[in-house]
Amino acid sequence: MTNGRDDILKVVETLVVEIAGDELLLAGPITMATSFNGDLELESIEFVALAEKLQHHYGAKVDFVGWISTKELDQIIALTVGELVEFIASCRS
Amino acid sequence: MPLVAANGLAFHVQEVGAGPPVVMIHGLLIGSLASWYFTAAPTLARSHRVRVYDLRGHGRSERATTGYDVRTMASDLAALTADLDVPFDLVGHSWGALVALRFALDHPERVRRLAIVEAPMPPSSVTEMAAFLATDGDLPDRLIDALPAQLRDAIAGGGRRSERLLQSLQFLLTGSSLLADLRNEPDVDDAELARLRCPCLVVYGDRSACAPAGARLARVVVGARHVVLPGGHYLHLDARDALTSALEEHLRG
DSSP states (O other): OOHHHHHHHHHHHHHHHHHHOGGGGGGOOOOTTOBTTTTSOOOHHHHHHHHHHHHHHHOTTSOHHHHHHTSOHHHHHTOBHHHHHHHHHHHHO | OOEEEETTEEEEEEEEOOSSEEEEEOOSTTOOTHHHHTTTHHHHTTTSEEEEEOOTTSTTSOOOSSOOSHHHHHHHHHHHTTTOOSOEEEEEETHHHHHHHHHHHHOTTTEEEEEEESOOSSGGGOHHHHHHHTOOOSSTHHHHHTSOHHHHHHHHTOSHHHHHHHHHHHHHHHSSSHHHHHHHOOOOOHHHHTTOOSOEEEEEETTOTTHHHHHHHHHHSTTOEEEEESSOSOHHHHTHHHHHHHHHHHHHO
């Protein structure tokens, strides 16, 4: 994993904790394989908050809503931290 | 613009996309702005400025103890759209569709096009409620039985998300006037529906208990376009792509 992705992963973890509290980390640190729905049990409204914070952090270049529009509902439900990190990395490259 | 003050409460509002404005309203209890945010809104945002908000007591909006009747919620909508200086499109699901309908009837000059998805008519027939209204039980077991299978399984599985959902349901059903407001909500009569003048799309699921309301609206609302999609009450989940296409087409006009 490149440094860029390490940094993005750190940002995602920080923002998730800001939204949902650090008890989410009791089961261990957030990794690329962690799923938002199954592992973190984020509520969908918390996931909206995460999208908003990511937009503030990275700016309009990271078009989260445009990305979501290309995904099936099942894919959104199964989304992992790694997929989100890869998406952000692809917007920045 | 996450938190916006309106009618003495803090409302969670999100906006995505650019173009002519469309406001999308979710249904009660298990609904939140995420109901649209992860379904039809991202596609509509390619050509519209899409505004979604959490109804009072729902999602991240303030937990109001009263005001779940359609007129109060339509006044919330009026306050949350007061800054829009052009007529806008309105899309509502379930109770949110009743709110959109009321707003369109009371403010015809503000609404360009209206899309009603699964509005329960009469209102007390709202699917999530029908079973629950029949009892005065204080646990939402019956409500949970009426949920889409995916959600029901998630709750049955326990865990953080289901605990939070149950807390929210508990507040709305036992700590607020929501149930009483629903029981007392009058139906919209045919004469009033016939006065609706904006182009109106009416979408219902072929397996939904609300489907007869769709046939009624199609008969009474002048020029209404009636679309029946495969699915139940939660059409944004059951028929996400087909519903999104129908909404896109309607808003394109």
